[in-house]
Amino acid sequence: MRAGIIGTGYVGLVYGTVLAKLGHEVICADVDENKIQRLNHGEIPIHEAGLAERLQEGIANGRLRFTTDLAGMIRQSEVLMITVGTPPRDDGSSNTDPVLSVAAEIGEHMNGPRTVVMKSTVPVGTTRQAEAIIRERLRARGVDYPLGVAMNPEFLKEGTALKDAMEPSRVVIGTDSELARETLAALYKDYSDQAVPFVHTNPETAEMIKYASNSFLALKVAFINEFALLSEKVGANVIDLAYGMGLDSRIGPRFLQAGAGYGGSCFPKDNSAIIGVARQHGLDLLTVRASQEANERHQDAMVERIAESVGPGEDLSGRTIAILGLSFKPGTDDVRESPSLHIIRKLAERGASIRAYCPHGMEQAALALQDCVGSIVYAEDEYSCAANADALVLVTDWPQFLGLDLRRLKASMRGQAMLDLRNMFAANGEIRQLFDYRPIGLKRRGG
């Protein structure tokens, strides 16, 4: 099939690449000329394992192209996927303007039957709103083409995005349109061949499935983080606790690893958006609000924990804190709503000097942390990051950190404190001898 992807970000780029791999002809369009230029030169604007190879494969076999000519792409594609961003507004609601302006473009330029697939995460009602805009434009042009519109939420996870998109846990299709159902059945034939479960429903339910999934996962993270702090008070071990809980198949082991709080481009944004949607309908999503509040409180607790390790006192002037990991999770360069950035800002506000290192998130972090320019230095590697630091804080669990030479790390530091906010080194006996080791949800010494 000829597929057009509108919005070449984390979702669009991965999806375009996967559809090309599945044998479709794909054109990816974006308003960001610089991004498209880089892609046309084979340069990948994001870090995602395996993406570069697959992308180059798609470009080389002619199945994957990039353009800023949205109108041209709309005219050439049978199926159009909307994957533009839906960032939060100041009040936390989702800004659907990008999605709706794309819908208007589609209505303006489509010249034959089209299926439009909403992949962006959008508040309930937006898919039908987008369809109404397209139909309105067609009416204004005095033309009438068969049109199918479906909400098809995306569940890929940054860091394993390619695999997730190749082997999705489920495909949710929310539509009333037979055309859209048939087109998506053809587009996703590979998934049905793999026996991936399909959920056929209406657009509203498909929109809600995405929010409910993310809010639930965020809740699990906020929950285990609260129990991590309680574990410390009562002498329990949160790793064993999570393991013991997760063996119950009703609970499951995933998303029960204590950390510095959840972040990323989806959980905080989607929580705020669905809370807002509920409010509009006179409902208070108490559990979702609680997870959001608990997460914010947890991140602040991590800041206090770090400050206390180099303390005493509020003022951290003259203290140097080394931060390992800036991306919101390993495997991605995405720093949107990363707990690291929140922690860095708060420590910098108190006068601390920050040294930071991340295998892939430094470029993005430097853009996002413009407000901290005078307080932060980006290090070349983990060891230079730790140089003269009073405390070393591991925020994101990049696997390469496990291979660090702990003695060398310690030797370059001024202080003793090592805060392991992901419990990466909890099973490592040496670390407790070398550092004032402070994991999360475990006893500080002796585990």
Ligand SMILES: NC(=O)c1ccc[n+]([C@@H]2O[C@H](COP(=O)([O-])OP(=O)(O)OC[C@H]3O[C@@H](n4cnc5c(N)ncnc54)[C@H](O)[C@@H]3O)[C@@H](O)[C@H]2O)c1
């Ligand atoms: N990032 C994830 O892990 C993830 C997972 C599932 C769902 N989602 C959802 O998918 C959507 C996209 O997320 P993302 O992380 O890929 O966003 P992103 O910010 O990485 O990419 C969005 C892209 O859309 C482009 N764009 C904006 N307006 C445009 C327009 N009018 N025409 C063409 N291009 C336009 C931007 O330039 C950008 O390249 C969001 O709704 C998000 O909530 C994201």
